[in-house]
Amino acid sequence: MKTNNTYFLFLLFFCQIVFCQNSDREEIHGIVQVDSAAVERVNIVNKTTQKATSSDKNGNFTLFLKEGDLIVFSAVNLVTLQKVIVQSDLEKTILLVQLQTERIPLKEVVIKEESKITAESLGIIPSDQKKYTVAERRLYTARSGLLDRPLNWISGRTAQLKKELAVSEKEQLMVKLEYLFEENFYIETLKIKKDYIRDFQLYCIENNDFVSALKSKNKTLSKFYILTLAQNYNKIIVYEN
Incomplete structure (x- = not known):
C-alpha cells in the first residue's frame, strides 16, 4: 500500500x-x-x-x-x-x-590509369589506335580521299578545319586548367584580379612549356610554370593600365 x-x-x-x-x-x-x-x-x-x-x-x-x-x-x-x-x-x-544540404568538399581526386575501363581494355578497339577529337576527325576526313583533299583545299575547308582544331584544343586545355586550380589560388597566391582570371588562363595556354605540363597532368610542374607566367602577366597588366 x-x-x-x-x-x-x-x-x-x-x-x-x-x-x-x-x-x-x-x-x-x-x-x-x-x-x-x-x-x-x-x-x-x-x-x-x-x-x-x-x-x-x-x-x-x-x-x-x-x-x-x-x-x-x-x-x-x-x-x-x-x-x-x-x-x-x-x-x-x-x-x-x-535547412541546407551538407556538402563534402573534395580537395583532390586521383584517378588511377590501371583502374579505367575503356574500349581498349574491353577489346572493342586496338590498344594502339589513336583517338581523335571531333575537330581532328573532320580534318582527317577532309584530307583523305583522292578528290576530297584537292576540293577541300580549293574551297578553303581544310584551312577552316585547322582553325576549328586549334580552337578545340584550346577549349580542352581551358577545361583542364579550370579544374586544376581553384579561384582562390589565382587571387591570393598569383595575385590575379578576379575579372582577369579568364584572360590569364588564355595567356597561360599560349605557353608551350605550360601546355606540355598540363597535358602530362603534372600539377607540380604546372604550378611551377604558372607562378612565373603570373609574374609576367601582372607586369603586362600594370603596364597597360
Missing part, C-alpha cells in the same frame, strides 16, 4: 513538472524545408526543455516554445541548425525553418 502511494506521489510530481514547463509556452506549428521542398524525419529538439519531435512527410512539426528557447534541427546529409526563439517567431502563424 505504501509503495502504491509513493508511486502515485511521484507520478503527480512528474505531471506538475511537465505542466509547469508548458504552461508558459505556446504550441507552435512549424515547417522544415530545404530549397523550398519539405523535409521529412528531421530531428527537432528543444534543448531548454529537452522535448523532442520530428518532421512528418510534409515537413510539419509542433513544439511548445517560448522566447529564449534553444531549438536544434538535425538530420542525415543536412547542416545542423541551432535556433534561439525570439518574440517574432512566436507571433508567426507558421514557423518556417530553412
Whole structure:
C-alpha cells in the first residue's frame, strides 16, 4: 500500500513538472524545408526543455516554445541548425525553418590509369589506335580521299578545319586548367584580379612549356610554370593600365 502511494506521489510530481514547463509556452506549428521542398524525419529538439519531435512527410512539426528557447534541427546529409526563439517567431502563424544540404568538399581526386575501363581494355578497339577529337576527325576526313583533299583545299575547308582544331584544343586545355586550380589560388597566391582570371588562363595556354605540363597532368610542374607566367602577366597588366 505504501509503495502504491509513493508511486502515485511521484507520478503527480512528474505531471506538475511537465505542466509547469508548458504552461508558459505556446504550441507552435512549424515547417522544415530545404530549397523550398519539405523535409521529412528531421530531428527537432528543444534543448531548454529537452522535448523532442520530428518532421512528418510534409515537413510539419509542433513544439511548445517560448522566447529564449534553444531549438536544434538535425538530420542525415543536412547542416545542423541551432535556433534561439525570439518574440517574432512566436507571433508567426507558421514557423518556417530553412535547412541546407551538407556538402563534402573534395580537395583532390586521383584517378588511377590501371583502374579505367575503356574500349581498349574491353577489346572493342586496338590498344594502339589513336583517338581523335571531333575537330581532328573532320580534318582527317577532309584530307583523305583522292578528290576530297584537292576540293577541300580549293574551297578553303581544310584551312577552316585547322582553325576549328586549334580552337578545340584550346577549349580542352581551358577545361583542364579550370579544374586544376581553384579561384582562390589565382587571387591570393598569383595575385590575379578576379575579372582577369579568364584572360590569364588564355595567356597561360599560349605557353608551350605550360601546355606540355598540363597535358602530362603534372600539377607540380604546372604550378611551377604558372607562378612565373603570373609574374609576367601582372607586369603586362600594370603596364597597360
